[in-house]
Amino acid sequence: MTSGLRAGPLQPRRTAGGKLLAVLDAFTRDRPALTLSEIARAVGVPLSTAHRLVGELCAWGGVERDEDGRYRVGLRVWELGALAPRGLGLREAALPFMEDLYEVTHENVQLAVRDGTELVFVERIAGRSAVGVLTRVGGRFALPPTGVGLVLLAHAPLEVQEEVLARPPVGYTRHTITDPGQLRRALAEVRRSGVAISDRQVTGDAVSVAAPVEVRGTVVAALSIVVRGNSASAVRPYIPGVRAAARGIGRTLASTS
């Protein structure tokens, strides 16, 4: 109601609703295999209920039983996930460009999208000599400290930006920007220059540069290179390359959707 009419309703219902979905939520990167009791505890329902819920998901293919009798996310979910335009579709469009970039730089190349006030890594090519990375494909992370996150946040709807700015960012290192005003200026600079540089904001020895992937004027993802270093100059040579690759991905997406 605020301004645009493009966003239809159909988001209000914030109740979890189906407990089936809550069961799926019980599986996380840290706990990808659960027993029935663990699921029941995580979801907060009696065992008998969990038993039926898991039974349904099992029959559907959403969860599977491994050889130890524990439950894991099933192939059906992966298969459905492959239909997500921001998942596999994006990955397939981006991979060739990411490989080219890796070929030239032999550094970590990352692709991420925004989900709410967080980011999700969709693909990564990790150089063995490159700096160690914290997250994995499919993993989530905070927006502000990362290069990809700065790009995604800078081009996010204002309400999302305000929501992130309202909460004080976590300080991972002494270089992490935690002051809202400073972060606001950094975002403006990202919009102006078209790239974001994160200088040791996540780990003390890594710098990254990120560029937006645009489709018809909308930023749908961000591409970055992460290198070992202790100043923004470490990534400066890579700026044109990252920018060009991000543009290439955007063009590919625009032509295939």
Next chain:
Amino acid sequence: MTSGLRAGPLQPRRTAGGKLLAVLDAFTRDRPALTLSEIARAVGVPLSTAHRLVGELCAWGGVERDEDGRYRVGLRVWELGALAPRGLGLREAALPFMEDLYEVTHENVQLAVRDGTELVFVERIAGRSAVGVLTRVGGRFALPPTGVGLVLLAHAPLEVQEEVLARPPVGYTRHTITDPGQLRRALAEVRRSGVAISDRQVTGDAVSVAAPVEVRGTVVAALSIVVRGNSASAVRPYIPGVRAAARGIGRTLASTS
């Protein structure tokens, strides 16, 4: 009850149960974007019901709305799918080996798992000069005619084999094996030799060779190379390579699980 006691119950419930899952099932590779009315029609519920169901999934992240107002599979599903051991986990373990294989051969390299009486392609590296392939990552296909399918079927539980053999296989080309007896012999040969060769059984100009990926004695996936050709001899030089790569994947999986 037939023989083993390892497989617990918890599969009987064959009713779809939650309609939420039916909504997700409405999305397919052919129709990855649907309007609310299309979903309602596909699921077989009135619009108002579909509206609520989609609303729940939307709030959860299972479906998203694209700029045209149509619904698509959401990032949350992709993210969950990344936890599926037979999805992304398998892919990550296999990709280096597949890349090596591609480096040497520059032919199509495919990785697939069995789901019931079908196979699902988990990853593919497609050579541009290579033969055109029908399916995509995340796609399903019948077991019998493909190389990967023969491997997966040959090592599947007997009941699955019988189920497949009971139905007459579709004849894609005049080389497709459709006689149950002949297929039975082919499967025995696959078990004996450790590889499967599919000679023009899917398309008239392609031959493939596949090898099983084993983890602790269980076949969890199959790896294959598809080349243009008109006889089994076209793939014979690749047999050792495919076999070695498949073994390597299995070893990697065994050490990381």
Next chain:
DNA sequence: ATCTGTCTTCCGTCACGTGGAAGGGGTGTA
């Protein structure tokens, strides 16, 4: 033998999902 942890099945109750009906927009045809 007992206890503590798994998982499985059954069944009576009542919350909650269901879907009919009504309303609001947009676009195309007369």
Next chain:
DNA sequence: TACACCCCTTCCACGTGACGGAAGACAGAT
């Protein structure tokens, strides 16, 4: 302007099917 036909959205009384307590089976540990 009026009508027709799509889309989508909201509301609410009804009755079905999900819920979870209780009881039992099984395995391993003390």
